[in-house]
Amino acid sequence: MAPDTPTALTRKSFMSDQEVRWCPGCGDYAILAALQRTLPKLGVRPENTVFVSGIGCSSRFPYYMNTYGFHTIHGRAPAVATGVKLANPDLDVWVITGDGDGLSIGGNHLLHALRRNVDLQILLFNNRVYGLTKGQYSPTSLLGQHGPSTPLGSVDYPVHPLPFALGAGARFVARAIDTVQKPLMEIYERAYRNKGASLVEILQNCPVFNDGAFTDVAAKDVASDRQLWAVHGQPLVFGKNRDKGLRMRRDGCGIEVVTIGEGGVSMDEVLVHDETNLGLASLLAHLGPPDAPMVFGVLYCNPAPTYEHQALAQNELARQRYGEADLDALLRSGHTWTVSGNEDG
């Protein structure tokens, strides 16, 4: 294993010596490559970086990063990562999870890591299927998903990761897709820069068990009409000619798609993205085909103090309030009495 020396780092500096073993064509390769390209630009040190994962295809990720890594147990990565961060808040901690790991067996931990605002970058690879156990439907699978456990199609409604995260109180919520590297790298950077829990849903194709799960937004011929990349302060427009936009409905609460210049719709009516607006983020998080584009980019970013910062500040507060820790004094706190050697009973 090569020692990490404090020289200029490259993508290679973050590649471990382990052979990557995802299926050919798996979206995870692109997600890994984008991160290995991003980290050198962020100026982070491998020895100061920790990847914590659960169980599933995506959770093999730490083995391929030349950083500290902990491949834990199914669904529990956010809890382990919280412990790492409480132990050493100076570490950069990334959580790698999937739709099954993070939203089914580990849904509870994800919820609480988000609401506590632990300073973690949580990358949720969403392929809407269980890959490692060979093709069962997942909690994000669409209604009617066929698989070995649902030969007649699934009958339970999917959970949507971003509305879930916003509902849990996440302060940073973003969506990306495996096929588009540059924005993915930008989102990684934004997630890294945010001090707090950053939830990034990455749509990821599983070519073996759920191939084409995202063709309705990812396919080249529909991408521009089905992907809206939100940019803070910019109008929410999309389409090949960037002539389609989102505006508030006139007839109730919600968002509708309009074509600028059609029916007297002007650019002024198009919503401008404000990533600090929770209401807007919630509306955007729910959008998707066939009625509307799916919204990508940073949907919500509204930082707040982190859990570990506040928790460790309380340790400091206790030091100020109670003074230097004195174990002997602690053992003698309250009532004590002395029995002397020659005391007559």
Add this chain to the structure above:
Amino acid sequence: MDYPSRERKTLDQVVVRLAGDSGDGMQKAGEQFTLTTALAGNDLATFPDFPAEIRAPAGTTFGVSGFQIHFADHDVLTPGDRPDVLVAMNPAALKVNLGDLEPGALVIVNTGAFTKANLRKAGYEANPLEDGSLDPFRVLEIDISKQTLAAVEPFELGSRDALRCKNFWALGLLYWMFDRDLAPTLAWLDEKFAKRPVIRDANKAALKAGHAYGETVELPSGIEPYRVPRAKLPPGEYRNITGNEATAWGLVAAARLSGLEMVLGSYPITPASNVLHYLAKLRHFGVTTFQTEDEIAAVCAAIGASFAGKLGVTTTSGPGVALKTEAIGLAIAVELPLVIVDIQRAGPSTGMPTKTEQSDLLQAMYGRNGDAPVAVVAAATPGDCFHMAIEAARLALRAMTPVFLLTDGYIANGAAPWKIPDIAEIPPIEVKFHQAPEGFHPFLRDPKTLARVWPIPGTPGLAHRIGGLEKDYDSGNISYDPANHHRMTKVRAEKIARLADVIPEQDVATGEDHGKLAVVGWGGTFGAIDAAVRSCRARGAAVSHIHLRYLNPFPKNLGALLSRFDRILVPELNNGQLVKILRSEFLVPARGLDKIAGQPFKVSELEDAILQHLEQDA
């Protein structure tokens, strides 16, 4: 007329039980009685016994809360089998506890609570104060409710708040009866109710009134005040301590002795919650307490903290251990230190949360998937929780392994005088974070202990990955090699076995190291077993008491020691767990003695069993 009843009769030991509604403040009164009794120089043991419901319906038998204290002029090993004095604050308390009394016991009854409605709620068809059912006992009938109302009248409390002072009135009477100083309790009230002066003063008035009542009222013949001389304890500074306090402080001491900060992941559960509470007050000791979303997150956070170089600890009870099982397996696989404190309670499932049991031994030893050995230690007394918490951490850090500390609801909540140890005399715990990149891989082992290295994130040159997948012995990388898995499984087992090199040899608590009968116990039954063995020996029985605090690995000499006895009797508060392990480990003809009642052993039960065993032999 002289006052012969005012002369104090000397007793060598007394067992007092306070019983009332769960809202009657019996636990508070019991704690105060414990404090003043300790300060008076008696040795003591206590047994709080309360329902799981915070406020069960008033007046019902299932809402009865009890607190028993045994104090003496000699060393006290148990809270006592049968009360000499019962304070019954209502009919339900009388009904629940009467069966435990020997004829001649003193019963102090609050007649004010013996209303028709309360009698009915307790299931009495006739008033036991009138139908002769108390004839075998000495009975002191006092309308404590009315006396209390009169005592606190000047404070103009509502009758509800006024009546809540009656526990302190009863306490005052007991203080008179056993020659106790009121000052420590008055000081406690000053502190407790500093912000509610009216409540403070009312309780003080009730306490003093109860005391004055004893001094002035002419008592029925046969009822008199007592004196229990000071106990002869080894010299030193003492305090009262409960097992859970001792566990919390022991963990803090372990962190101090190892030079590590501690991260506690914990989820509220009876009877373990107050370890979390105690530690939450000690943040200035470098203790980060984290109340997690569930039991699994609690252990996972501790494991994450341990990965990052802290002392990771999780505290819980049996159902919590069940939830943590998979994560404990992870800590075994990645070989990280972890202390798991299991304060056992009656199971299975939710069982009886406030009642004690020793039924998690097999869960701690074997309750995981795969061959997943851990070290297991158990505390014998409330004070011993302090030492065994340190031991648990010492073993965890030495072998880079999870270690279970088993205590139980009985010693967790029970209090006993504790000789305060000198921290400077406890050997430090050696911890070394790996630093050298040359030849590094994460599963490099110490050839002596077989512990792997502890390289913590933030160390340049040591970036590495660990996980629950099997690792190659020589590189730490993922491996599915058949021979390697065999080897790694053996190494994980051997690593735990080698902890026997640093645990004390098994001693004999009482009696010879050979003979007809060894009574072998573990954990919180120490006091009852030792008292029974001592008493049987005093009657000439050839019996010894061996008490285990190290359950995995066992002390090296245990097998040889057991083989020097003809018979082995293993009393446990479970359906026979240690006895199974001893039989399988040492092929000895050990027999179990089980009690699965949610209650500790009575000394008399053990005496009977021991004598019966010896008779069979004769």
